[in-house]
Amino acid sequence: MQDSEFFFLLDRIGRERGLSVDTLLESVKEALSSAYKKKYNQPALDLRVVVDEAQGRIQVMVTKEIVKKIENPAREISLEEARRIDKKLSLGDQVEVEIDPVQFSRIAASTGKYVMMQQIVEVEKDMIYEEFKKKEGEMVSGTVRYRADHFVLIDLGRTEGILPEREQLANRRYRQGERVRAYILRVTREPKGPRIILSQTHPSFLEKLFELEVPEVGEGIVKVREIKRDAGRRAKVVVESKEEKVDPVGACVGVRGSRIKAILIELEGERVDIIRHSEDPAMFVRNSLKPAEVLQVKLDETSRRAKVIVADDQLSLAIGSGGENVKLAAKLTGWQIDIRSVGQIKEEAIFLKDLPGVGEKTVKSLNECGFLTAKDIVREGAEGLLKVPGIGPKTAQRIFNKAKEMTD
Numbered sequence: 001m002q003d004s005e006f007f008f009l010l011d012r013i014g015r016e017r018g019l020s021v022d023t024l025l026e027s028v029k030e031a032l033s034s035a036y037k038k039k040y041n042q043p044a045l046d047l048r049v050v051v052d053e054a055q056g057r058i059q060v061m062v063t064k065e066i067v068k069k070i071e072n073p074a075r076e077i078s079l080e081e082a083r084r085i086d087k088k089l090s091l092g093d094q095v096e097v098e099i100d101p102v103q104f105s106r107i108a109a110s111t112g113k114y115v116m117m118q119q120i121v122e123v124e125k126d127m128i129y130e131e132f133k134k135k136e137g138e139m140v141s142g143t144v145r146y147r148a149d150h151f152v153l154i155d156l157g158r159t160e161g162i163l164p165e166r167e168q169l170a171n172r173r174y175r176q177g178e179r180v181r182a183y184i185l186r187v188t189r190e191p192k193g194p195r196i197i198l199s200q201t202h203p204s205f206l207e208k209l210f211e212l213e214v215p216e217v218g219e220g221i222v223k224v225r226e227i228k229r230d231a232g233r234r235a236k237v238v239v240e241s242k243e244e245k246v247d248p249v250g251a252c253v254g255v256r257g258s259r260i261k262a263i264l265i266e267l268e269g270e271r272v273d274i275i276r277h278s279e280d281p282a283m284f285v286r287n288s289l290k291p292a293e294v295l296q297v298k299l300d301e302t303s304r305r306a307k308v309i310v311a312d313d314q315l316s317l318a319i320g321s322g323g324e325n326v327k328l329a330a331k332l333t334g335w336q337i338d339i340r341s342v343g344q345i346k347e348e349a350i351f352l353k354d355l356p357g358v359g360e361k362t363v364k365s366l367n368e369c370g371f372l373t374a375k376d377i378v379r380e381g382a383e384g385l386l387k388v389p390g391i392g393p394k395t396a397q398r399i400f401n402k403a404k405e406m407t408d
Contacts, residue, residue, distance in 0.1 A: 289318050
């Protein structure tokens with residue numbers, strides 16, 4: 001093979017594998033050194049590979065000692081051969097000799113080829129690792145290669161990503177060849193190559209979907225402040241606008257729900273509530289319980305409890321299936337949320353009017369202090385009732401006992 005053809009092949013391999021010619025030349029040098037070592041069973045300490053890309057030449061040079069009788073061909077050369085290079089050389093001198101790689105044995109050549117391929121593979125591993133390490137925390141797209149018992153293997157082009165069972169959406173089947181998007185959770189360096197862990201349950205996966213589907217979020221006009229998810233079931237996304245004229249909730253929903261629909265398709269059945277941020281804690285609690293309509297919110301700053309009143313037909317919606325709506329709202333706001341319907345409050349408050357010494361005025365005072373139900377009274381205890389104007393120790397204990405009896 002001519003040297004020009006050799007450089008042409010290097011360039012072609014580099015383009016196919018995404019490697020520079022310099023990187024490939026380093027692999028060639030390592031391969032030639034290994035082949036030389038294999039042929040002569042000697043370390044290639046004095047071997048030098050000279051590359052002249054401008055002239056399209058590559059030379060393998062070895063330094064040898066001029067001796068009268070050759071005992072080690074790898075390191076020695078006769079005076080006669082040396083003087084063909086330079087007539088001024090004498091016995092004991094050192095001379096650099098060009099070696100023709102074609103002279104290497106088949107085994108030596110195979111060894112060199114193996115070393116070269118290993119070098120290329122290792123360089124590719126490092127490049128892929130660096131490429132995806134920079135993308136950690138970003139969205140990536142790929143196709144499902146196959147689904148195993150505890151993970152799904154995603155083809156990402158030059159490499160593969162792993163979607164563990166805990167990071168998968170519960171309602172998704174992940175069919176072979178299906179196109180999916182996922183969040184790069186972490187990238188680690190492993191002997192067999194980079195290990196890329198993906199996620200579709202991480203809150204940031206949902207945030208990245210909003211950045212992709214909602215231009216205002218991608219441009220920073222609308223900010224996603226916080227996300228709480230029960231992945232596969234429900235999520236609450238808090239948004240705010242940096243421009244007064246832009247409605248953050250409307251921007252995320254889109255015309256006739258076009259933008260949120262695109263996100264929901266990717267989530268395969270997970271419900272998403274878009275919540276408007278508010279600096280007012282009571283308003284934020286009210287917003288967090290969407291889609292339920294809230295009539296009243298009373299906050300207890302000391303205990304960080306929020307007592308919420310809703311219409312009777314909104315109670316199940318406010319609580320959600322399995323309590324998921326109120327649980328996510330509590331995580332989102334940082335307040336313990338106690339929800340009661342108007343009907344429940346009326347039923348549980350009737351007993352107060354039947355107690356001796358408790359009139360309409362006292363009932364009103366109890367309600368104003370946040371004691372809306374029997375459970376509120378039991379939770380705070382008789383001592384808590386003493387904070388209510390007009391209630392003394394005896395009345396407080398009597399009300400508490402009655403409330404305890406009722407809840408038991």
